[in-house]
Amino acid sequence: MEVKLINLTKVFSKKEGDVCAVDHINITIPTGKLVGLLGPSGCGKSTTLYMIAGLHRPTEGEIYFGENEVSKFPPEKRGIGLVFQNYALYPHLTVRQNIMFPLENKKMPKQEAAEKAEEYANLVGIGDLMDRKPSQLSGGQQQRVAIARALVKEPEVLLLDEPLSNLDARLRLQTREEIKRIQKETGVTTIFVTHDQEEAMSISDEIVVMNFGVVHQIGKPQDVYNEPIDMFVAKFLGTPPINIIPAHMEKDKICFFDETFKEKADIDAKDGDELSIGIRPEFVQVDEKGKYQIHVEMVEYIGRDKSIIFKFKGGEQTFKAIVPSTLEVLPDTDIRINFTRFFIFDSEGKRLI
Amino acid sequence: MSEFNKTEMPTEIDNEVEKENFFIKIKNFFVSKVSNKKSQKNQMLEWKKDGWKAIVSLAPALLILLVFTFYPIIKTFIVSFFPSYNYQTDAFGQFGFDSYATVLQDTTFWRAMGNTALMVIVSVPLSIIIALLITVLLNSIKRLQGVYQVIFFLPYVTNGIAFGLVFATIFSPMDYGLINSLLNLVGISSVHWTGTAYTIPYWAGIFVITVYAIWNGLAFKILVFLSGLQGIDKQYYQAAQVDATPKWRVFTKITVPLLSPMILYITITSLIGAFKSYSSIVALFGEDMGNGLDETFITAVGYIYKYFNSVTSGGNAELLSVASAAALILFVFIMIITLFQMWANKRKVHY
Structure with missing residues (x-):
């Protein structure tokens, strides 16, 4: 019924x-x-x-x-x-x-x-x-x-x-x-x-x-x-939980910490607006030619996967990524990554992208 | 009606509660000892250490119990087998069963037992059922529940004399008594319910005793049942409601079984209370326990006390043995009933 x-x-x-x-x-x-x-x-x-x-x-x-x-x-x-x-x-x-x-x-x-x-x-x-x-x-x-x-x-x-x-x-x-x-x-x-x-x-x-x-x-x-x-x-939803990266608009660029996330963002936000970028741990991909450089703080082995605790350049906040356990990552090193997917939320939590 | 100050319930129940707690403590003490399976040696050592502490702590209570409870019980037991025991000289005399024969052949004793049995059989179940129903209704009231609870608990905290005076007004043998005025209104002549100056019809006396016993014990019973009822998980009732359980079935299949430990406790204490009823009879019908020397409403304890009293007030000193024998017979009766109760409830009580 x-x-x-x-x-x-x-x-x-x-x-x-x-x-x-x-x-x-x-x-x-x-x-x-x-x-x-x-x-x-x-x-x-x-x-x-x-x-x-x-x-x-x-x-x-x-x-x-x-x-x-x-x-x-x-x-x-x-x-x-x-x-x-x-x-x-x-x-x-x-x-x-x-x-x-x-x-x-x-x-x-x-x-x-x-x-x-x-x-x-x-x-x-x-x-x-x-x-x-x-x-x-x-x-x-x-x-x-x-x-x-x-x-x-x-x-x-x-x-x-x-x-x-x-x-x-x-x-x-x-x-x-x-x-x-x-x-x-x-x-x-x-x-x-x-x-x-x-x-x-x-x-x-x-x-x-x-x-x-x-x-x-x-x-x-x-x-x-x-x-x-x-x-x-x-x-x-999701364990480990999604990473929420604080970001803001600079003209029509989306920036976080010292990084630029998107050059020309076609979203409903104006200069100076607070935003949040949502990156699920599995959206992080380690890539030598990756766009962002991160500093690896800690590496945790969780069986099938490996989780990396990292910081972005210019930020003290730590985030988490899940990578295949075969990948060689050492703590206290710098590596480069890309995001395979992302969400963008406005200051009220509404999703923009 | 001045004898009304002799109410027995409150103090007696305090005692019962204390006893109950005491036994639970003792039981827990032993259970924890047994279930705590440490090495045997350790356990023995601990037992020794704790045992001494326990004995020292219990000593004052034990001493008082020994002097005022255990000694009299043992003495009563012994005296009952020495028919010519002299109260004043403490001379035992010949061993024999004559006192028991005297008691068992005495028609007054059997009348006393009959009256007691009537109270046990009629007033105890009736009062428990009434208390249960009132409790359930009380618990189902949403508005002003506190007010109603107070109303029902008032008798429990009310002074015995006030309680008795109210009762005396209701069941006064005079025309101005509450019940009698009502009877007169509908054209029935007054009934001699209580008092010492009139001949009281047997049915009227028993009726008054029953009402008194029920009323007297009601508040405490409701108190116990209500606390039990409020300890029952509300979800049982919600589950029953979702399953469309009829109200009466909820009462008999859920409330009563889940209250069964309280019901057992109340049943045993009120049965023992009913067996021991004496002061209420004196309060209602005077020291002769009804209708002059007839002792119409004499109870088992009344019988014992009659003999004991006649000794202490300078009568035949040897009658103490008879009183002891009667006490022991009553004890055996209470014992049998209680054991039967425990046995019957073993399968019906759910803890």
Whole structure:
């Protein structure tokens, strides 16, 4: 089912004044897709999820599930499955009872409910743990139980709140594949919330990058990474993070430190304007005939690649480049580089090139 | 109604709480010792060092317990087997089971046990259920929750005398009593609910005792349940809401199981409290415990006290053995019920 958010807004009234957690956002989530709401903590992504779930009431705006406007519906009327960040499994019930719980609410016959529970337990791969209590399960297993419980009532929309944040690094990798697989197998429209850009990039069909209650960019993970709409998105995606080089306009030249970046820049900026040049670490190419001379401060070996910490001529700020580990680079030397790609942002972070 | 100042709940519960804490501390002490699997030798050394410290710290409390609790318990146990034990001379006399025979053949004892059982069976479950429902409702109130909480907790901090006076006004045997005036309004003649000057119908007396017991214990029960309830993760309720769980099912399948440790604690303490009820009876019906010498509303502790009192006030000195025997029988009953409770709850309580 398609989920559409129109002008969705949530204002929390507090003693210190109103806080606008979500500010007129518009998102359309296509049927059967896995969409990640991504942003730093406090960006309003969880609030958005809870509004879709019905646990928060929107201050303004509409939520459509297919053709139906559901923003006035209580959670139980929306037909959603929700997986909480800490799973919220009932500790006194076994895995089987936990999964059967939503079905028993619907007064489904015991036999049928048990079969369904079994089916979904097998789907998420916990079929052999049915008689255990949640406390006897590992984090990853608990997570699967929570997913099975959310899926067993066959919801139209599945919502996951930071589904991987309680798992250790290895389990996280495993579980995110698993979520992807379960989503593909069931075809349920899935929305999940995360602050981990790598996680969002790796499993989402589409990502929604949010900050301060505002949607910055929506799109396929690779597209968003390659063509960020503004500096926030460019900075938020990618590890190691993008290098932001402070620059300015001199007549129609773009300059940074002692270097000239572009002779004749055809951009919407005038003399003296502050700019930022965004260079992803992998955009740096070591080249004997390169345009810029840099001073290598430090070299870090990170397995497949090598990362170089460097300074530009006339600048004290350090930047990072990722180069193939076969390349011979020594610390405390000067080398020449070129940029294969770049972004240019204005002083407000809007992307110009 | 001047005897109303004898309320038992508050002090008694303080004791229970203290005991509970004490046992938890002791338990944690041992658990940490056991789970801390250092080398055996090290552990022994540490144990010795800490053991002395522990004993020194506990000494004052232990001494007081020894003199005022353990010694009387042991003495009671021994005395109950010496029917001709003399309270004044401390002469034990012949060993025998006569005191037990006297107690078990006494119809008053069985009446006392019957009354006590009634309180245990009726007022304890009723008060727990009422407290639970009030707690859940109280917790679901959004506006003015604090005000309502204060209203329900007031009885707990109210002076026993004030508490008793209010009760006396409500259940006064006179026509101006609150309940009686209401009854008179609808054309029913006044009922002798309490007091010493009238014959009180059995049902009326039991009704008053039950209401008193429920009311008296309510505030503390709500306090415990509310703190338990507020410790339950809100997400369980959100999860239940998303899954369209009916309200009653939320209560029985989520709230009650998650509150079960508190429910067990409250059940045990109020059961023991009900077994020990005495002062409330005296407060309501006078020292004869109802209807002159009939002792209609006598309780197990009332029975024990009656014998003990008759000894200390210069009666037959040998009756102390009878009182001891009755105390031991009551002890056995409480023990059995508590063990049964623990056993039954082992499978139903989720920590």
